[in-house]
Amino acid sequence: MTLVQRGRWVTVIALLLLGGVYVRALVFTPEERLQGLAQKIYYVHVPSSWSAMLAMGLLGLASILFLFLKDPRYDRFAAASAEVGTAFSLVMLTTGPLWAKPIWGTWWTWDARLTLTLMMFFMFVGYLVLRGAVTDPALRARYSAVLGICGLVLLPFIHLSVYLFRTLHPMPIVLKPSAPSAPPAMVITLLSSFAVFTLLYVGFVMQRYALGEASNDA
Amino acid sequence: MTPEQIPETGGYMVAAYIVAAVILLAYTVMLWRRGSAKTKS
Numbered sequence: 006m007t008l009v010q011r012g013r014w015v016t017v018i019a020l021l022l023l024g025g026v027y028v029r030a031l032v033f034t035p036e037e038r039l040q041g042l043a044q045k046i047y048y049v050h051v052p053s054s055w056s057a058m059l060a061m062g063l064l065g066l067a068s069i070l071f072l073f074l075k076d077p078r079y080d081r082f083a084a085a086s087a088e089v090g091t092a093f094s095l096v097m098l099t100t101g102p103l104w105a106k107p108i109w110g111t112w113w114t115w116d117a118r119l120t121l122t123l124m125m126f127f128m129f130v131g132y133l134v135l136r137g138a139v140t141d142p143a144l145r146a147r148y149s150a151v152l153g154i155c156g157l158v159l160l161p162f163i164h165l166s167v168y169l170f171r172t173l174h175p176m177p178i179v180l181k182p183s184a185p186s187a188p189p190a191m192v193i194t195l196l197s198s199f200a201v202f203t204l205l206y207v208g209f210v211m212q213r214y215a216l217g218e219a220s221n222d223a
Numbered sequence: 224m225t226p227e228q229i230p231e232t233g234g235y236m237v238a239a240y241i242v243a244a245v246i247l248l249a250y251t252v253m254l255w256r257r258g259s260a261k262t263k264s
Contacts, residue, residue, distance in 0.1 A: 043232030046239040092250040103239040107232040
């Protein structure tokens with residue numbers, strides 16, 4: 006079985022599991038008292054943010070490894086991770102305003118967390134545009150690796166922005182040193198969704214990496 | 224607090240779940256088609 010076929014299987018399994026997460030979130034997870042049903046956007050918004058940040062983190066690490074080892078596989082992986090990260094960022098940036106409107110009364114506000122996540126999206130898009138613009142493969146790999154490392158530097162600021170700046174965005178509920186501040190039923194749904202979005206990331210990257218490999222290009 | 228006092232925000236939830244599914248499925252189809260085109264060429 007080729008890599009693209011394995012990637013397709015992983016993606017199909019992840020999508021079926023995503024259906025299960027949808028059912029669990031919408032039917033079997035309790036409704037939050039103050040926000041109503043809009044709070045359930047949490048189960049797609051937070052895991053898609055996680056997958057986008059995972060994509061950016063691995064893109065940055067692959068870029069560092071490429072610059073040190075000059076192995077084109079890292080460059081190919083970085084390109085795959087950037088494209089997949091763009092898709093997850095798009096989910097994050099569309100579900101976020103749909104949650105913000107009923108709770109904050111506005112679709113968007115230029116606070117630190119939101120602005121930094123928008124910058125991450127533009128980093129992904131800029132990375133892909135740069136790759137499309139430079140024709141020489143060696144130069145393209147080197148330039149895009151530098152941009153990938155810039156994206157990696159952005160990640161700690163995104164995670165810590167809710168602590169460092171005054172922001173409307175809620176504090177982490179699970180990814181924090183103390184115990185999760187949500188009922189177990191909600192935490193289980195969220196963790197299941199994290200696992201499924203991570204699997205979906207893996208399936209997408211396998212397919213996208215195989216595409217780059219087949220064309221001997223990223 | 225009674226169930227009547229919970230805010231009516233279900234429409235936003237439905238929209239978010241549909242948008243997320245559409246984006247992820249569209250990207251899946253796009254990757255699938257690109258993979259098939261590469262296999263044929």
